[in-house]
Amino acid sequence: MAGIGFAVRKLVQKDNLTGLFSGYLFSALITTGPWLFTIFALGSIALFGKNFSSPAEIDIFRLSIIYNFSCSLVFSGPLGIIVTRYISDKIYLKDVKEVPGVLVGSLGISFFLQLPFVLIFYFQYIDLPLEIRLASIVNYFLISGIWLVSVFLSALKDYAAISATFAIGMIAGLFGALYLGEIYSQAGIFWGFNTGLGVILFSLIARILAEYPYKLDRIFGFLIYFKKYWDLAFCGLFYNLAIWVDKWIMWLSPQRQILENGFVSYPNYDTAMFLAYLTIIPSMAIFFVNIETNFFEKYQHFYKDIQEHATFHQITENQNGLIQNLFENFRNLILFQGLITLFAIFLVPAIFDLFKINYLLLGMFRIGVLGAFFHIFSMFISIILFYFDLRKPALGLNFLMLVTNVAFTFMTMKMGFAFYGYGYFLSSVITFFAAYCLGYYFLQSLPYRTFIKNNSSVS
Amino acid sequence: MITPAKQEADVCLILEGTYPYIAGGVSNWTHDLILGLPELRFHLLTIVPPQEKLVLRYKIPDNVAGISHVVLQDLSLGAPRIRHQKQLFANLEEPLKDLHSRGSLSDLGNILNVVAPYKEQLGRHILLDSQESWELLLKMYKAQYSESSFLDYFWSWRNLVGGLFSVLLTDIPRAGLYHAVSTGYAGLLAAKARLEIKRPAILTEHGIYTNERRIEISMSDWLHEKPLGWLCFEKINKDLKDLWIDTFINYSQICYEASSEIITLFPGNQKFQIADGALPEKLSIIPNGIDYPVYSQIPRKEHSRPTIALIGRVVPIKDVKTFIRACAILRDKIPDLQAYIIGPTDEDEMYFRECQEVVRFLQLQKTVIFTGKVKLTDYLGGIDVNVLTSISEGQPLVILEVGAMGIPSVATNVGACSELILGNELESPAVGTGGTVTRLSNPGETAKAIADLLTNKKRYEQCSQACKERVRRYYDKAALLNRYRELYQNYLSDHIVPQLLEV
Numbered sequence: 001m002a003g004i005g006f007a008v009r010k011l012v013q014k015d016n017l018t019g020l021f022s023g024y025l026f027s028a029l030i031t032t033g034p035w036l037f038t039i040f041a042l043g044s045i046a047l048f049g050k051n052f053s054s055p056a057e058i059d060i061f062r063l064s065i066i067y068n069f070s071c072s073l074v075f076s077g078p079l080g081i082i083v084t085r086y087i088s089d090k091i092y093l094k095d096v097k098e099v100p101g102v103l104v105g106s107l108g109i110s111f112f113l114q115l116p117f118v119l120i121f122y123f124q125y126i127d128l129p130l131e132i133r134l135a136s137i138v139n140y141f142l143i144s145g146i147w148l149v150s151v152f153l154s155a156l157k158d159y160a161a162i163s164a165t166f167a168i169g170m171i172a173g174l175f176g177a178l179y180l181g182e183i184y185s186q187a188g189i190f191w192g193f194n195t196g197l198g199v200i201l202f203s204l205i206a207r208i209l210a211e212y213p214y215k216l217d218r219i220f221g222f223l224i225y226f227k228k229y230w231d232l233a234f235c236g237l238f239y240n241l242a243i244w245v246d247k248w249i250m251w252l253s254p255q256r257q258i259l260e261n262g263f264v265s266y267p268n269y270d271t272a273m274f275l276a277y278l279t280i281i282p283s284m285a286i287f288f289v290n291i292e293t294n295f296f297e298k299y300q301h302f303y304k305d306i307q308e309h310a311t312f313h314q315i316t317e318n319q320n321g322l323i324q325n326l327f328e329n330f331r332n333l334i335l336f337q338g339l340i341t342l343f344a345i346f347l348v349p350a351i352f353d354l355f356k357i358n359y360l361l362l363g364m365f366r367i368g369v370l371g372a373f374f375h376i377f378s379m380f381i382s383i384i385l386f387y388f389d390l391r392k393p394a395l396g397l398n399f400l401m402l403v404t405n406v407a408f409t410f411m412t413m414k415m416g417f418a419f420y421g422y423g424y425f426l427s428s429v430i431t432f433f434a435a436y437c438l439g440y441y442f443l444q445s446l447p448y449r450t451f452i453k454n455n456s457s458v459s
Numbered sequence: 460m461i462t463p464a465k466q467e468a469d470v471c472l473i474l475e476g477t478y479p480y481i482a483g484g485v486s487n488w489t490h491d492l493i494l495g496l497p498e499l500r501f502h503l504l505t506i507v508p509p510q511e512k513l514v515l516r517y518k519i520p521d522n523v524a525g526i527s528h529v530v531l532q533d534l535s536l537g538a539p540r541i542r543h544q545k546q547l548f549a550n551l552e553e554p555l556k557d558l559h560s561r562g563s564l565s566d567l568g569n570i571l572n573v574v575a576p577y578k579e580q581l582g583r584h585i586l587l588d589s590q591e592s593w594e595l596l597l598k599m600y601k602a603q604y605s606e607s608s609f610l611d612y613f614w615s616w617r618n619l620v621g622g623l624f625s626v627l628l629t630d631i632p633r634a635g636l637y638h639a640v641s642t643g644y645a646g647l648l649a650a651k652a653r654l655e656i657k658r659p660a661i662l663t664e665h666g667i668y669t670n671e672r673r674i675e676i677s678m679s680d681w682l683h684e685k686p687l688g689w690l691c692f693e694k695i696n697k698d699l700k701d702l703w704i705d706t707f708i709n710y711s712q713i714c715y716e717a718s719s720e721i722i723t724l725f726p727g728n729q730k731f732q733i734a735d736g737a738l739p740e741k742l743s744i745i746p747n748g749i750d751y752p753v754y755s756q757i758p759r760k761e762h763s764r765p766t767i768a769l770i771g772r773v774v775p776i777k778d779v780k781t782f783i784r785a786c787a788i789l790r791d792k793i794p795d796l797q798a799y800i801i802g803p804t805d806e807d808e809m810y811f812r813e814c815q816e817v818v819r820f821l822q823l824q825k826t827v828i829f830t831g832k833v834k835l836t837d838y839l840g841g842i843d844v845n846v847l848t849s850i851s852e853g854q855p856l857v858i859l860e861v862g863a864m865g866i867p868s869v870a871t872n873v874g875a876c877s878e879l880i881l882g883n884e885l886e887s888p889a890v891g892t893g894g895t896v897t898r899l900s901n902p903g904e905t906a907k908a909i910a911d912l913l914t915n916k917k918r919y920e921q922c923s924q925a926c927k928e929r930v931r932r933y934y935d936k937a938a939l940l941n942r943y944r945e946l947y948q949n950y951l952s953d954h955i956v957p958q959l960l961e962v
Contacts, residue, residue: 306609306610307610309608309609309611310609310610311606311607311608311609312600312601312605312609445590448590448593451593452587452588458587458588
């Protein structure tokens with residue numbers, strides 16, 4: 001995450017409104033990219049696709065995309081976070097020669113590890129015409145590739161080009177889907193959309209290779225980080241799994257939908273939750289800008305002063321300044337997000353009317369919005385923990401979120417429709433309070449952790 | 460790592476950074492001591508640097524019963540926690556603070572008592588890395604050093620207290636007598652042995668440990684010092700260099716208190732020992748000796764040119780440039796002078812090049828010759844006067860070695876040079892002067908002293924006789940070895956250990 005910081009800080013320091021605004025916008029794009037991306041893709045195809053394809057065919061497309069997005073996010077999680085760490089360490093050491101090698105190596109590993117599962121899934125469990133099967137499989141790897149390549153984007157500081165690439169790709173995908181859809185119907189939509197994803201993936205790869213024009217070297221060098229930072233790898237897995245696991249569990253509910261070709265889903269729950277997530281996008285953008293600017297300066301100051309022979313008194317003062325800064329940031333964010341959440345809860349019937357959304361979603365959406373509120377703040381706290389390299393506590397939090405989300409979603413599913421979504425909400429609330437206590441405890445003992453527990457020269 | 464003792468040793472020698480892994484003066488002395496007393500069994504307790512491959516530099520004599528290693532910065536991990544951890548640190552706090560403020564044997568005893576019940580479980584986890592240890596560090600920092608760099612204090616504390624803990628956890632091999640060959644951590648181990656095994660401890664200090672450390676510490680640039688503003692009327696806080704120096708002085712004090720006998724090579728060292736807290740009645744002197752029968756038999760060779768030599772490594776501490784300048788002054792009086800500089804030149808190549816530069820500049824190429832590393836005995840016979848211009852020395856054996864052959868020396872007044880050349884007040888009857896002692900970095904004085912010897916035949920003969928006689932009488936290795944033999948026998952046969960303030 002720290003890598004994004006450079007670009008954002010530069011933007012904000014321009015000290016004018018355009019700078020500030022583009023800073024927040026870019027931050028929103030980078031941080032919430034995958035979610036926005038998913039929802040945008042699904043929404044637009046659903047909106048325009050019904051002109052030339054049957055609702056059943058659109059359903060298959062939608063489900064294939066959801067399956068691909070969710071599974072690739074979960075399975076790329078560990079690889080993505082390990083590569084992130086490796087790249088940031090290399091950039092910190094100003095030794096970027098390995099970057100192209102890591103890109104090729106990680107894409108290769110991701111591809112080979114996932115290929116058998118994807119083949120088995122689309123050939124054994126799902127019954128589709130061959131061209132659609134192949135389109136789904138290609139789609140999986142395009143998406144999976146984009147997740148991984150996004151990790152390298154923080155190393156590129158050219159945010160405008162990146163945003164443009166995503167925009168152009170999505171527009172190409174949309175028009176491709178519409179154009180080919182009209183000619184080839186369902187298969188056309190798939191392949192058209194894939195074309196757009198392909199544009200994004202390959203332009204990004206080209207962009208990274210152009211930025212780091214080095215020979216491929218030690219392409220699997222980053223693999224030792226799995227041993228060194230196994231806790232990070234699990235964080236990456238649990239974090240993404242916790243986000244998706246309640247949806248997967250709800251696909252077992254009595255209200256679920258099973259398509260003839262084998263796709264299982266519960267569209268109402270999925271949609272309610274996707275919409276709920278939209279409410280936290282502004283907070284994410286603000287959080288990342290604030291963290292990367294005023295917090296990050298205090299954070300660096302804390303470590304720099306230690307290196308520059310500060311007294312312990314000074315170190316404690318810096319520590320208190322850091323905690324103070326976090327409290328203020330969180331207080332402001334909680335107020336801001338609280339307002340949005342309240343608006344969403346009370347104004348939702350009007351919004352649903354406007355977009356003609358099914359009223360059955362209303363209850364799930366409202367509780368989902370509340371859950372997302374707590375979920376996002378516990379996520380913020382685990383990001384703070386990562387800044388201080390407190391990987392074990394962060395792992396604990398992500399694990400707690402996963403376990404409680406599984407348990408409570410199962411329980412509330414059994415309790416019936418009226419309680420759908422409460423499992424996710426409960427899990428988020430519990431994780432949030434645990435995160436708060438943990439964060440407070442660790443920040444209080446920050447000097448001890450810095451000098452002894454987290455000090456590699458000590459152990 | 461411990462080489463198990465084949466049987467209990469008579470004398471346990473406690474060594475820090477020397478024998479048998481590092482060659483040098485103290486190591487040679489240790490080796491000769493063990494070889495010279497074959498009737499005694501020795502155990503070596505040696506403090507070694509962490510993570511270094513140890514290579515034996517000496518063939519271990521047969522009467523060494525075992526070797527134990529102590530690695531200072533390498534505490535074992537130990538248990539992650541113990542039940543009475545808070546209590547342990549509460550009990551440790553006072554004696555540890557006392558030990559670092561005054562250094563007495565009873566403080567060491569108190570700490571040993573606190574640690575003893577948990578000794579098996581303690582290690583780095585608890586002693587250095589625990590929350591309690593961190594709080595103890597903070598308390599000690601805040602008490603005296605709160606204006607100093609915390610980072611530096613942290614590393615200093617871990618280093619010093621970590622070293623102390625390593626000593627506390629070391630198993631002392633059983634022996635009849637403990638003989639430390641320096642203060643510092645070796646001295647602490649001797650004190651611990653004295654308290655735990657209840658057998659006497661003695662100390663031989665070749666150089667003064669605290670002085671050597673003082674030089675090292677004042678030269679270290681990593682210890683950050685904040686310049687005091689001119690508005691500071693008094694220095695409330697000590698700075699971190701004091702922490703290091705004070706700690707080593709305290710360790711020395713503890714060792715002095717535990718030792719029944721405090722030996723050094725020459726009286727000049729004793730004033731430092733007294734200043735660091737040694738009781739005058741425990742002090743004695745046993746100089747290093749040489750093999751008189753061997754050296755006195757080396758024949759003097761006939762040669763045509765008057766020849767002088769500086770025997771030693773070409774390094775700044777030997778102040779070779781002063782010697783070369785003295786040669787330039789001498790040459791005006793004695794044009795066919797020949798001056799050897801005998802010793803390795805590769806240790807400080809920059810300094811060697813500078814010396815060559817001075818030789819060229821003074822046009823001494825025909826007079827001054829750098830021999831490099833050679834077999835010394837090939838040259839000794841052809842030397843008329845031995846010269847030493849060092850700015851620091853301990854007890855340079857070379858003065859004794861050439862003295863045994865009847866070659867007088869001209870040396871600067873450092874270390875034991877003065878008494879090796881002029882004798883000390885204990886000589887009776889006085890032997891006379893075996894050369895001249897000069898001031899430091901004073902080529903004129905050095906040149907004049909050499910010229911006196913080379914041109915005044917009568918004086919030369921007197922000095923030659925005197926230095927030979929002095930070595931024969933006071934610096935014969937066999938005789939000096941006997942003094943250690945007597946000392947050892949005295950303490951080994953002594954079943955009643957000298958009383959200490961028991962703790």
